[in-house]
Amino acid sequence: MINAFELANGRLKQIHVESREDLAKAKPIWIDIDSPTDQERDWVQAVFGTEIPEEDEVGDIEASARFFQEENGELHIRSDFLLDDEEGARNVRVAFMLKNDVLYSLHHEDLPVFRLVRMRARLKPGSVADCMDVLLDLYATDAEYSADALEEVYEALEAVSRQVLKSPLTDEDAAEALANIAREEDLNGRIRRNVMDTRRAVSFLMRNRLLTADQAEEARQILRDIDSLDGHTSFLFDKINFLMDATVGFININQNKIVKIFSVASVALLPPTLIASIYGMNFDFMPELKWKLGYPFSIGLMVVSVALPFWYFRKKGWLR
Secondary structure: OEEEEEEEOOEEEEEEOOOHHHHHHOOOOEEEEEOOOHHHHHHHHHHHOOOOOOHHHHHOOOHHHOEEEOOOOOEEEEEEEEEEEOOEEEEEEEEEEEEOOEEEEEEOOOOHHHHHHHHHHHHOOOOOOOHHHHHHHHHHHHHHHHHHHHHHHHHHHHHHHHHHHOOOOOHHHHHHHHHHHHHHHHHHHHHHHHHHHHHHHHHHHHHOOOOOHHHHHHHHHHHHHHHHHHHHHHHHHHHHHHHHHHHHHHHHHHHHHHHHHHHHHHHHOHHHHHHHHHHOOOOOOOHHHHOOOHHHHHHHHHHHHHHHHHHHHHHHOOOO
16 A cells, blocks of 8 residues: 655645556655555556565665665665554564655554654644655654553553552462563563664664754754653563562462472371371281270370371461
């Protein structure tokens, strides 16, 4: 699908592209290409002379070669954008190309950052003036989206904290808490990677002096926002580690309780086992046969030998 956008009165105006002729009549500053077909690739190639890379070409690239500029001035950028939906959190690679004052963006999943930028640019006049403003707006919105995702991680970890620190914590609750902690840890790690990639892209634009004075100031503000997010991600990593250690500690306590019960039971059953062993020996004189109270006495002795240790253990609090 091809989404083309023209600049009209300081706003982005979307152009419906259903044929090559629609694309040829447009004068866009931004062409957003989402999961294009071969035919749509041919349209862009024929009208603008820009070759759209294949999906494997977008992802299969060295990290050091994700930002480069060709001799003809065509700028290529590969950036990761965060996507958190029902299927889970993941980083989606987006290929940007700037050529002849037109920004081309290629991705194979619908990203909320792109939807938000399109909506804002249509409603807010003067927010963009050229294709570079669109690119910076995408990076700024990506930082905002990462901040919103961090707030959701905060809320999720608060719920896990209440669950972990309540008393008592069952094994089922601990298993659920560990699953939630692992999910939030994965999301926090992806957010950190996402903002790191955004920082690299914005720094590349500034180093190569591709921005005007106003755009450079906006880029510096984006970098400041990203720096503020780094502290939050570090704090969340510490909080996740604490909750993980606390949950594992409660699991160990529950397991130790079970082991303690078996230990107390085995110690308490040693005396009756000894008595039964003695009475089971083959003596010439067997008291249980020669004495009418032999069996009742041995059974009573075994009961007493069990009751006394349990009474002592209970008094010491070892059975709690």
